[in-house]
Amino acid sequence: MATRTPAVGKARNERLFFGTMAVAILAAIFIGFAPSFYLRDAIPAPRPLLPMTPLVILHGLLFSSWVLLFMTQTLLISGGRTDIHRRLGRLAMVLLPAMIVVATLTALGGVARQSGPPTVPPLSWLAVPLLDVPLFAGLIGAALYFRHKPQVHKRLMLIAMIGLLPPAIGRMPVSDIFPGPIGFFGVSALFLLPLFAWDYASKGRPQTATVAGAAAVIGSDIFRIAIWETPAWLAFARWASALVN
Template sequence: MATVLVSRPLTAERWFYLGMAGTILIVVFAGFAPSFYLRGVIAPRIEMHPMTPLVIAHGLLFTSWVLLFATQVGLISADRRDLHRILGKAGFVLVILMPIVGALAALNGVARHAGPPQFAPLAWLAVPLLDVPVFTTLIAAALYHRRSAQKHKRLMLIATIGMLMPAMGRLLLPIPFPAVIAATYGIMLGALIVWDIKSQGKIHVATRWGGSFLIASWIFRLSIMQTATWLAFAGWAQSFVV
C-alpha cells in the first residue's frame, strides 16, 4: 500500500512565528558579525575588545539559544511536536548554563570596559547583569505554562526578544541608547501586539504581562544604574571575579 504524505499549508500563526524567528536570527547575526561571527573579515564599527574563553563561551551559548528557538518554531510549523518536546528537554541544559555564564561574562566585562563609552563600566553593569534574572524569569514562566501553547510561545518569544538589545545596539549605532531600547521593543513587541489584536481581537495576557515585565526591567535599570547604591553593589559583585 502506498503511503501518501500530504503537506498542509502553514497557518497565519505559524507564518508569524517563523517570521519573528527569522528576524531574530538576522538581527543577531548582523549585529555580531563584525565582532564575533565574522571577526577579522568585516570591519567593526565599534572598538574591538580581546576575545577571551569566557566571551567565546557566552557567545556560543547565546547563539545556541537563538538557533534552538528558531528550530523549535520550525518543528511546530512542521507539526513535529514529538521532536519539539525532545529538543526542549535537551535545551534545558542551555537554560541552566546561560544565566551562569551570562552573569560571569557581565561581571568580567567591567574590567574589559565592554560597555558603550558613554557609560562608566560599573553603571553599565546594570544592563547585562540584570538581563540574567529577566531572561530566567521569562523562561521559567514559559516552562510553567508549557501546556498552554498560546502563553508558552509568547513568553518564549518575549524572552528571546529580551536578548536582542546588544545586537540591535550595534546595528543602530550611533543612535542614543534609550532610543535603541525604544526601537527594539517598539518593533519586536509591537509586531507581537499587532498579531495578538489581529488574531484574537485583543492583546494576549502573556504578551501584556511578559512585555510589561521586560519594559519595566529596562526602566528599572536606567533609573538605578547611576545611583550610589547600584555603583556600590556593582563594585562589590565585580570584586568576586577580579
C-alpha cells in the same frame, strides 16, 4: 470541510507569524554581533574590538546555541513536528542553567574589559547584562512552566528572545542615530509591537501573556535606566565585579 478551512488558515498564519519573528530576531542578533563575534576580523567593526576571552567565547557559543534552538523549535512547530519539538525542548532545561551561570560571570567580567557602548560607563552598563539574567531566566522559566498551554508558551518564549536584543541592537549603527538607552532599549522594544498587532488581528485583544511579558521587559528596561547611575548601584556594581576581577 468548510468549517475547518478558516481554522486551518488561521493556524497557518500563526505559524508564519511566529516563524517570521524568529527569523527577524535571528537576523538582528547575527547582524549586531557579526563584527565582534560571528565574522570577527572578516568584516570591518564600527568601533575598536575588545580582546576575546575563553569565557566570552563560551558565552557567545551558549547563547548562539539557544538562538538556533529557538529557531529550530519554531520551525518544528511550523512543520507540525510537535513530537520532535517536545523532545528537543529537554535541551533547553540543560542549556538554561549553564547560560545563567556563564552570563552572570561574563557580565561581571565585562567591567574590567570595559565592555558596553562608549557612551555608558562600564559600572553603569553592568545593569544591562547582569539584570538580563533574571529577566531572561524568569521569562523562559514561565514559558517552560506553561509549555502545555501553547498560546502562552510561544508568546513568553518570543518575548524572552526580544529581551535579549539590546546588546545586539547597541552594536548596530542605529546606536549612533539613537545613542544611549533609546537606541538599544527603545529599538528592541519595537519588536514587541508585531506581537500586539498579531494578538489584535487573531484574538481581538492583547493576550495576558503578551501584556505580562512585555511589561516585564519594558519595566526591567526602565528600572535599569533608573538605577544605573545611582550611588547604590555603582557601589554594588563595583563590589560585585570585584568578585571575579
